[in-house]
Amino acid sequence: MADTVKNAQETPDVEQPWAELGLKEDEYQRIREILGRRPTGCELAMYSVMWSEHCSYKSSKMHLKRFGALSKETPRGALLAGIGDNAGVVDIGQGYAVTFKAESHNHPSYVEPHQGAATGVGGIVRDILAMGARPVGVMDALRFGPLDAPDTARVLPGVVAGVGDYGNCLGLPNIGGEVEFDASYAGNPLVNALCVGVLRHEDLKFAKATGAGNQVVMYGARTGGDGIGGASILASETFDEGGEGKRPAVQVGDPFMEKLLIECTLELFAAGVVTAIQDFGAAGLSCATSELAAAGDGGMWVNMNEVQLRDHTLSPEEILMSESQERMMAIVHPGDVDRFMEVCAKWDVEAAVIGEVTDGDRLVIEWNGEVVVDVPPRTVAIDGPVYDRPQQPRQAQGEIEANTTASLPRPADGDELASTLLQVMGSPNQGDKSWVTSQYDRYVRGNSVLAQPEDSGMLRIDEETGLGIALSTDANGRFTWLNPYQGAQLSLCESYRNVAVTGATPVAITDCLNYGSPEDPEVMWSFVESIKGLVDGCAALGTPVTGGNVSFYNQTGETAILPTPLIGTLGVIDDVTRHTTVGFRNAGDEVWQLGSTADELDGSAWAGVVHQHLGGVPPRVDFDAEQRLAAVMAVAAREGLVTSAHDLSAGGLAVGLAESALRYDMGVRVRLEGDAFVGLFSESVARAIVSIAPENSGRFADLCAEHGLAAGRIGEVTDIGEIEVEGQFSLGLDELRAAWEAPIPSALVLA
Template sequence: MDTVALAATDPGRDQPWADLGLKADEYARIREILGRRPTSSELAMYSVMWSEHCSYKSSKVHLRQFGELPQETPVGTMLAGIGENAGVIDVGQGYAVTFKVESHNHPSYVEPYQGAATGVGGIVRDILAMGARPVAVMDPLRFGPLDAPDTHRVLPGIVAGVGGYGNCLGLPNIGGEAVFDSTYLGNPLVNALCVGVLRHEDLHLAKASGVGNQVILYGARTGGDGIGGVSVLASETFDAEGPAKRPSVQVGDPFMEKLLIECTLEIFAAGLVAGIQDLGGAGLSCATSELASAGDGGMHVELDRVPLRDSTLAPEEILMSESQERMMAVVEPDDVEAFLAICAKWDVEAVVVGEVTDTGRLHIDWHGERVVDVPPRSVAHDGPTYQRPFARPDSMDVLQADGAEALPRPSSGADLRSTVLRLAASPNLCDKSWITDQYDRYVRGNTVLAQPADSGMIRIDEQTNLGVSVATDCNGRFARLDPYTGAQLALAESYRNVATGGARPLAVSDCLNFGSPEDPAVMWQFAEACRGLKDGCAELGIPVTGGNVSLYNQTGETAILPTPVVAVLGVIDDVTRRTPSAFTEAAHRVLLLGETREELSGSEWAHVVHGHLGGRPPAVSLEGERALAELLRESVGLLSSAHDLSDGGLAQALVEASLPGMVGAKVSLADVHDDPFVALFSESTGRVLVTVPDGQLTRFASLAGRHGVPVTTIGTTGGGAIEVDDLFTLALLEVRSAWTATLPAALA
């Protein structure tokens, strides 16, 4: 009697469903679906596929609203969107771009190097599975306080993992963030983004269609690393000592992944694939069930054909393993020989493990015994859906009433000067070269902009110079003060950063990092952030192409700041005409676009100087952001630089614009705001610092007037210092010394 048949004869057998993370009602639902108890292999599959990380069971009711957004971008059609491995958008000239950002937070806490490295590897395979060549990566990171011992444990390993894996693949790392806050202590955030390029006709989707088509597993062998990995780790709250469950974190091999990329692209070029899926979270459980449910609905797999690194693995362990560098393809029988020949050429192991059927069932056998007989959709798509209770906590009234405007502020020139230096040297605003110098930002020769520029930019066609620009942003303090507005502020900043380089923003991917969904206050934050992001995208006229949700990001009772990271991708027709972020020449006029208001709550000044968080975040005008972006795009060729204003306000923008080229500026604050402190440190949104040659001033002013964007002339570039009225002078050498010293001193 095989295992499935046996399961129908002993319904009362005890099973470790709770140890695998399932709830009592979920286990009961599985029994109802199957009409019997599950086998141990079926239980393993349901447990990982119904985990929070894989099934989105607490978040899907809120994510559905993104599907209501228009599926068109400002320049064309969205070719693939939510539900696929990654979103794909038309960028013109027959090209499409796919991009996505995902999390690998919990594994990176447990094993920083491998957790971060395999996060990069996983997102790269998502992009590859769409039929695209991966061309660049980015890494939004969040850590605990810079001086905390655990930050010193996790940060070097995470940065080395991101850099090591991406560098070995030959992918430039063109941007990201590194943010420090006490709430991330014990729960760092490691979000990874990848961008890929393809021709329209090369698009591939994850589906198993065509009865009799063969199912081929290729890439690395399956081992015991990552059994239950991210699917389990990312679906529970860590206690003060770390995670209660410690499944092994996946181990990456970037050289195997490089072979897998080139092998897969050659297979695509030969037209040998009917459907394809990478193996990431939930491993074979995910690939088999998702391919089957998205195709003709049936698949038969011989599990004992799976190449193993560890011959002692049980079938349920093989199904749960998240070993890296593996792909699954659906191939027509006549094409199998050619498929296997290409794999052999690239020294990539490939095995036919099954075939597409018309049974409507996923059948998996192990040494002649049937161990899985399930409706594939019940595993992949019909998992539990929770209507988690959520409510705005009463504590928000007290928090929002405690604004930063009443905090003591500097007024003398000397005090303002020291505040500029203190903020420039603070962990969140200081030079991040200690991190970014570990990444190859220019490999492949198509990087146009990279850190410390406002956005990353890549050339995708060497003949026409067509390019794309990407930025990721989120201020978790703003989201804590008002999650609806905070999500829109993250969207607005990424949108603005793409526009400063001269690109037209097209589409959004997001990585929504929050605490425990079992806390109604956290679920309220999540619901509000989703609503804010959806409304913001609707107003800006851009779609959400996909993304990721990471919940249970908290240590004990301490949840992270709500961190809805938003990635915006834009297109630029000619990258040679992009606008740089830093001052490039002397004697150019310095202009401030947008309006400055007394908006200091949640600011970097309040955080660094007073350790304060309270009040309401800056107001956001998406209509104003859209007009500003159009102005910046139409002003390509008129502007000699453009740098957005965000964390640290005008003071930090002046620092960051001056230091790369060591070109100073002499500015006046009189027309910015009547309080010099507010003029320097307000974090009002919708503002950009630009420089314009004298000969282009009239034309630029006319364009700004047509778009309704306020323009204030504040000074002139040149010299070796930042001079602010008669208040203070800061030599650039002194600023650079303070700005660059922080991370090396802390992490040496």
């Protein structure tokens, strides 16, 4: 029998395209050392995709280990799975567990916005499915270049359509997320997708190929030529100006196939015929085989001729690298294969046995009777390169911190305050996002309790008891640019607070860390400082990190994105009927502000919108105050003390009041002490506004005092249809709404 591996051993001097596949020269030499020979073409393809930045985390893994020092206990129970698994799994009580994770699909979404975003959703859904859970909801956090930039008119509609089409076709509600704009994201949009799933504790699955003789089954869509080197290599390099021309590297999704795959997989779990499972994501067959084998107790043998193809011209290297979507791999006991195939046939899902688990320590793959891969699987999937990239604090850091907002002109009177509020509310980042969210089905499946534009999404988990979860995603690139340690903590605090104001108790986080090139020492410094900030912040808040994603090389040429550490916070609520919503509802309700306000305007929405200014020092973090606020809101929701609650973050009290008033067209009258401008536009942390029926104000005041939370009445809800700041200005809701709703539709119509 001809043996490609033997030929590689006998022809050590054959030139190989390692550089074209994204490998560095020293990485290629290391592969030769591992194998004791040059790699075959298939082995080279496998190592190249699995050792890419996107798959191997080679520039980040040594720093991500810091998260391992955090507690594995949450305020509600233990972590059942965490970092290193397909997704984190959290015990939420009553025998239920929730698995959730966020991932990036940034570069593919610039190249081909619709398919790049759609397959980002599909990929994260399969990660959740692979843990044994039913996916029950998705979220998306999006960043684009300036709203009026020509390319935004191409990327924004395509990404939104891709997210909506895929999620809607799957029948998964999209319950939250973000849309923001900044010049740094031009050419490098961020498409971060989150999925959440539910399972019983006993249904938890892991990706480990164990048991010699067990069969390796590949099922789902057929393998094609789309996505070869897509997420793995495309997301591991910096774009040049021609990046949008890389269309063949973007995967093509089929949500209807994925829906069948979900239902088929869940029935396979229920039938007890799966011992381990792995989705096909970045790096395709290379990833699924090597990761399953590396995590197991033996090796694996695969016959690639059994892989079902939709393009029979593919070379074996291309089959290994293909990132065709809607595919899964299962480890099945030989006696269960027939039943496995019956379930797949029921759902019209193709399946084929392509190999088996062996008692050795090698991953061996054959093609046309030849051994084309013979490698130690750990060297492919786990023991790849680890880089301690140079880090260098920004030389201009001192100048950045000194460039505060203190010298910027501030509104001098009430008319200027009103004009400032209109300007901020009418800006792309604070403006209405319903053009985006209206394209998403938020209520399919019937368990959506809260969705956009609420502070968090909320889902009912158990119909009888009312047990539910809340989820929020947040990232503040402006604050993180000013101070990466503090900025990452501020993103964490905002996500934590958004969950808390709904009445849920924050219990755990996932992250999606988006940065520029790790080969830039200043970018690497920013990344590491952000991780340190998150580790310290999560330790203070008691919210372990369950897993996440790192996306590097988000830059075009020398222009890196704002460092964007996206934080997804999971909260648990015992009874979803006791939740709290954002909008003012009842004229006569008292309006209270919770938390303390300081003159903290550096990096604020006001500074960015009115003055195009970014400099100074971000707001001071106060974890203790955040926890006190969360504790008060949980009790207030449970006892029905508040009729609305809204966190204060970007745009401060002014934006919080405006959004609460616009939600249900209720007016509000407030009285502010001290500097009205600071009171309205400061972005101090650990703050919220609530509306309270007068008969509940006494109990609420006592509750705040019990927890040491600064709180006070600042006004009341009215039915007059305006926002009034006594002694300063009155602004009609119609005028405010017109400014707020205009940015995205106007920009796209003009485009």
